[in-house]
Amino acid sequence: MVKRNLAKFNKTMGFQISHSNRQKRKPFLGPETDHDNDDGINGSVIGRLLSPPDVAGYASWLLKHPSAWSSFDSVMKEAKGKKVVVFLDYDGTLSPIVEDPDKAFMSAEMRAAVREVAKYFPTSIISGRSRDKVKEFVQLNDVYYAGSHGMDIMAPPRAVKSCDKKGNEGGFQPAKLFLPAIQEISLELEDKIREIQGARIEDNRFCISVHYRQVPPKDHRILKEKVKSLVENRPEFRLTEGKMVLEVRPSIEWNKGDALNYLLNTLGFSNHAKDVLPLYIGDDRTDEDAFKVIAARREGFPIIVSSIPKDTIAWYSLRDPSEVLAFLLRLAKWKKS
Ligand SMILES: O=P(O)(O)OC[C@H]1O[C@H](O[C@H]2O[C@H](CO)[C@@H](O)[C@H](O)[C@H]2O)[C@H](O)[C@@H](O)[C@@H]1O
Numbered sequence: 001m002v003k004r005n006l007a008k009f010n011k012t013m014g015f016q017i018s019h020s021n022r023q024k025r026k027p028f029l030g031p032e033t034d035h036d037n038d039d040g041i042n043g044s045v046i047g048r049l050l051s052p053p054d055v056a057g058y059a060s061w062l063l064k065h066p067s068a069w070s071s072f073d074s075v076m077k078e079a080k081g082k083k084v085v086v087f088l089d090y091d092g093t094l095s096p097i098v099e100d101p102d103k104a105f106m107s108a109e110m111r112a113a114v115r116e117v118a119k120y121f122p123t124s125i126i127s128g129r130s131r132d133k134v135k136e137f138v139q140l141n142d143v144y145y146a147g148s149h150g151m152d153i154m155a156p157p158r159a160v161k162s163c164d165k166k167g168n169e170g171g172f173q174p175a176k177l178f179l180p181a182i183q184e185i186s187l188e189l190e191d192k193i194r195e196i197q198g199a200r201i202e203d204n205r206f207c208i209s210v211h212y213r214q215v216p217p218k219d220h221r222i223l224k225e226k227v228k229s230l231v232e233n234r235p236e237f238r239l240t241e242g243k244m245v246l247e248v249r250p251s252i253e254w255n256k257g258d259a260l261n262y263l264l265n266t267l268g269f270s271n272h273a274k275d276v277l278p279l280y281i282g283d284d285r286t287d288e289d290a291f292k293v294i295a296a297r298r299e300g301f302p303i304i305v306s307s308i309p310k311d312t313i314a315w316y317s318l319r320d321p322s323e324v325l326a327f328l329l330r331l332a333k334w335k336k337s
Helices: 004-012 052-064 072-077 108-120 132-136 176-193 219-233 256-266 285-297 321-336
Strands: 081-088 125-126 145-148 153-156 200-203 208-211 238-242 245-250 276-282 301-305 316-318
Touching: 052 145, 072 321, 081 245, 081 256, 081 321, 125 176, 125 256, 125 285, 132 145, 132 153, 145 256, 153 256, 176 208, 176 245, 200 256, 219 238, 219 245, 219 276, 238 285, 256 276, 256 285, 276 321, 285 301, 301 321, 316 321
Parallel strands: 081 125, 081 276, 125 145, 276 301, 301 316
Antiparallel strands: 145 153, 200 208, 208 245, 238 245
16 A cells, blocks of 8 residues: 555656646635644655655645646646746745744755746745845845735836835835834734743734744644734734744735736736736745636646645645755746757
């Protein structure tokens, strides 16, 4: 049985897989109650040993979300003669998930790969981090940056079409009016979680992350309850969950999917243009909003980064940031040749 599962797994990894999931996609089921164990921290490398049940589960998940790497040639056939526009998430996609959010550095190889991709395709990074922070990590000029889950967008000067009231070229900040309230709730959160060992707050400008990766598991529930109760009393905010992080954000209808559409427009591509194929790579729940936008277009490449089976509407998958790196290099090479 184990042998058969392993053989199936190898076959799945090695051969091209049909993309029949595109017709039979399951809807995204929304946030689960706990999101503690799905990020493969310390395990997110190619060649990680999977236990037999993992192997079988991952192999059958791969049939629904084929590897964008293994099926590269057939996937990219669709892109011939069309304009591919690249969107990348940061944490868990361009950098591995690490204990300390301040140390989620991107490797020099990954930076070079993104630089190479940006030479051939319009490229944007859409992150939950503050825009300044993600730019500090990425250190590239020729890409667009959208921070705070898309609530803080800045285009590079070469593609800019518009200025905001202060003359900031290409700037778009739909949650600007919330800034004073965000600062207030940030102080309240600090106060609420002060006593919980390991809990930390990250100021992402238009949203706030409450991290619990370093909180002892016995205290997770209490931390979540404290944050939830605070947000429940502030209707101008809502709560989303990421990888061992709670994210407090303004209750506006704006997410990574809206940012993707905004950037497509800024680049001069109509949202419905048939010759434009958005490619989005991301690993977390907030990335599902961007996958949803691509799925609604029925064309493009929504790619989830995961080394374990998970609920997603992405059509394709990559195991971890090292596969993302390999995929990006191949994408640039494909265009070059
Ligand atoms: O949209 P993203 O770029 O993926 O940002 C989402 C959150 O990523 C960061 O937190 C996650 O990565 C950390 C570093 O690996 C890890 O320690 C943490 O547990 C993860 O949740 C970032 O720190 C958050 O502010 C972002 O919202």
